[in-house]
Amino acid sequence: MTATANVQSAARTGPPSEPAAWREIGWFHLVYLAIPFFHPINAPDAGVWDWLLVAGIIVVFLPLYVLAWRRPDLARWGSAVPTTVLGVLTTPLNSGAAVLFVYAAATAGIHESRRVALRWFVGLTVVMLLLLWLSPIPLPWRLWGLGPSLLFTWIIGLTQIEQADQAREATDLRLRNARVEYLATLSERERIARDLHDLLGHSLTSVVMHAQLSRHLVDSDPERARAAAAQAEETARAALAEVRAAVSGLRHTTLDAELESARTTLASAGVELSTRRDPAVKLVGSTEHELALALREAITNVARHAHARTCCVGLSAADGELRLVIADDGVGGHHRPGNGLSGLRERISVLGGRVEHSGTAGTTVTIAVPLEVAT
Numbered sequence: 001m002t003a004t005a006n007v008q009s010a011a012r013t014g015p016p017s018e019p020a021a022w023r024e025i026g027w028f029h030l031v032y033l034a035i036p037f038f039h040p041i042n043a044p045d046a047g048v049w050d051w052l053l054v055a056g057i058i059v060v061f062l063p064l065y066v067l068a069w070r071r072p073d074l075a076r077w078g079s080a081v082p083t084t085v086l087g088v089l090t091t092p093l094n095s096g097a098a099v100l101f102v103y104a105a106a107t108a109g110i111h112e113s114r115r116v117a118l119r120w121f122v123g124l125t126v127v128m129l130l131l132l133w134l135s136p137i138p139l140p141w142r143l144w145g146l147g148p149s150l151l152f153t154w155i156i157g158l159t160q161i162e163q164a165d166q167a168r169e170a171t172d173l174r175l176r177n178a179r180v181e182y183l184a185t186l187s188e189r190e191r192i193a194r195d196l197h198d199l200l201g202h203s204l205t206s207v208v209m210h211a212q213l214s215r216h217l218v219d220s221d222p223e224r225a226r227a228a229a230a231q232a233e234e235t236a237r238a239a240l241a242e243v244r245a246a247v248s249g250l251r252h253t254t255l256d257a258e259l260e261s262a263r264t265t266l267a268s269a270g271v272e273l274s275t276r277r278d279p280a281v282k283l284v285g286s287t288e289h290e291l292a293l294a295l296r297e298a299i300t301n302v303a304r305h306a307h308a309r310t311c312c313v314g315l316s317a318a319d320g321e322l323r324l325v326i327a328d329d330g331v332g333g334h335h336r337p338g339n340g341l342s343g344l345r346e347r348i349s350v351l352g353g354r355v356e357h358s359g360t361a362g363t364t365v366t367i368a369v370p371l372e373v374a375t
Contacts, residue, residue: 095145306330
């Protein structure tokens with residue numbers, strides 16, 4: 001599932017139930033349908049056909065009005081256009097029927113874009129002006145029926161445009177917030193995955209090596225075997241604490257601590273560690289934490305795969321970069337990058353840095369980050 005689909009799924013609350021959908025219809029707006037009644041009430045020559053016309057207007061219009069609320073995708077051709085046609089057909093016989101143009105304007109304002117809605121308002125205005133000119137209804141009844149509708153087509157129409165824009169902005173905001181929440185969750189999952197891989201890969205490698213050493217020495221040198229077993233237990237306990245800290249996001253480590261741990265791990269594998277560090281380089285905490293975890297991954301790879309005798313770790317500043325170099329004299333070669341190296345690159349890329357890997361004459365991993373980020 002794509003990120004967009006996940007976000008839309010998180011932001012969508014689902015369609016309302018049937019009773020709730022009917023309650024959401026703006027029934028109170030139908031009060032303006034009383035306006036067509038003014039014509040037969042006030043016309044001295046009004047007859048049964050005038051009352052039947054008003055009843056017919058209401059009977060035909062109500063389904064169109066409900067459709068605009070229940071099926072917004074059909075609002076234009078299923079409601080606004082038929083309502084306009086109904087108004088054109090009935091307004092020459094009942095000037096109060098011009099209120100239908102106001103309903104059509106409101107529907108366009110809600111469901112159309114601002115540009116299209118404004119075109120609707122202009123078109124409805126032209127239609128009402130033509131009806132005002134051509135209608136057989138005598139003045140002033142013609143003006144009293146069409147004049148307010150001309151005015152309220154624009155007032156209510158523009159109001160609906162503003163409310164629709166606000167509703168769209170609120171929907172967009174919910175989608176953006178849902179996307180931010182989803183990406184934050186995804187980022188946290190990736191952070192935990194990288195941290196668990198880095199600390200468990202290193203710690204379990206150390207535990208395995210001490211356990212193997214203990215097993216080999218249990219008969220020939222019991223004291224050293226007990227020391228190796230104790231070191232394995234200590235490493236396992238430390239790993240457990242780090243797992244808990246990684247999950248809570250509170251874990252922080254330093255290069256000095258990782259160098260000490262690296263020395264112990266490599267010694268168990270028979271690898272001698274040497275270090276070179278520029279004392280003038282002072283690292284900010286967040287960058288040091290990421291570099292320490294990167295160092296842990298590189299040392300784990302040396303202990304597991306290099307079959308080396310010596311390993312050198314250097315930290316220096318040059319050409320606007322802070323460079324952490326881990327070099328061994330092992331078998332070298334080019335290997336397909338696994339989760340560890342991929343996670344290392346992701347971790348360093350967040351700092352704007354890069355990771356270079358060379359497999360000639362042993363293995364050399366160079367981690368470089370901009371000085372302005374590191375110090």
